[in-house]
Amino acid sequence: MESSASILPLSQLPSVFPQKPKRSNLPYNPSWLSNSKPRASRPPRMHCHKMYVPGFGEASPEAKAANNLHSFFTYVAVSIVCAQLESYNTEAYEELMEFLSRNSLNDGDQFCANLMRESSRHKGLALRILEVRSAYCKNDFEWDNLQRLAFKMVDESNTRLMRDYVLEISHVEGEQEK
Amino acid sequence: MESSASILPLSQLPSVFPQKPKRSNLPYNPSWLSNSKPRASRPPRMHCHKMYVPGFGEASPEAKAANNLHSFFTYVAVSIVCAQLESYNTEAYEELMEFLSRNSLNDGDQFCANLMRESSRHKGLALRILEVRSAYCKNDFEWDNLQRLAFKMVDESNTRLMRDYVLEISHVEGEQEK
Secondary structure (H helix, E strand, C coil): CCCCCCCCCHHHCCCCCCCCCCCCCCCCCHHHHHHCCCHHHCCCCCCCCCCCCCCCCCCCHHHHHHHHHHHHHHHHHHHHHHHHHHHHCHHHHHHHHHHHHHCCCCCHHHHHHHHHHHCHHHHHHHHHHHHHHHHHHHHHCCHHHHHHHHHHHHHHHHHHHHHHHHHHHHHHHHHHHC | CCCCCCCCCHHHCCCCCCCCCCCCCCCCCHHHHHHCCCHHHCCCCCCCCCCCCCCCCCCCHHHHHHHHHHHHHHHHHHHHHHHHHHHHCHHHHHHHHHHHHHCCCCCHHHHHHHHHCCCHHHHHHHHHHHHHHHHHHHHHCCHHHHHHHHHHHHHHHHHHHHHHHHHHHHHHHHHHHC
């Protein structure tokens, strides 16, 4: 079944770490510092060959990234359900789009919780979104491809940044020699 | 070598898709639609068993997620370098923190490009950040763990959302029966 593309507003996209209200934007925020454990009581650091990543408190970088992907999967699941509905259930599609216009997808779980409580028809949509995001995360999303693309991206970006710099510098030096 | 935690301002964290200025926040934006290919010229969709994910244009969801992780790795690399410098090179640490207070980490590549051009000492720091983000992405970041945590997160979130809803509903029904 061919369904045409449905477009979600990009403002709905979750930001990387929306669920950290306690941390302020200030670089040296006393409330942030008071939330972290005092240094004296920290457990001794495990010795391993990995680089020390500071500032992640109890959550690992992997957990932060997974949390971010979780929001992304909810966004993708809503997109998938919208596209499915658009082609064969216009009424439900309109209802979901109307709900989307009133509710932010920044916090995907909160969005689903609100959707469940809107009406019994909305509840059906919410359960479907939960099911789709689980299926998408576990079956459809290409994890190997994600890793491959990230490796490629870091190599290409590093090369481009250094090449651009060298080109710029050699150009400036060429100008000075004239 | 033990280094104490250095804290980066969370406002520096990149948002999920910062590099899409053409797409507006409006749900039905004519300029967005005009940027997408007309439907008639679209290549026929590949038949596969995966769900159709609309609205990603040329970039796949995996590419979007990789792009987001790329920004995250730059943020982590800056944190790592800050923590390393803090313990044995206070001067360079101060310089990097001062540069961080003036420059956003939202676009990690742009941040590195600016850092390279600040001074020759800053250039050294920038090259180190590039090296660290590549090493972190390829060696230290636990990709299997990321996938495991994301699977766990989607299961737990779905269970919690449904359980909370059922508890709430049964409570309301209990109230009504009194």
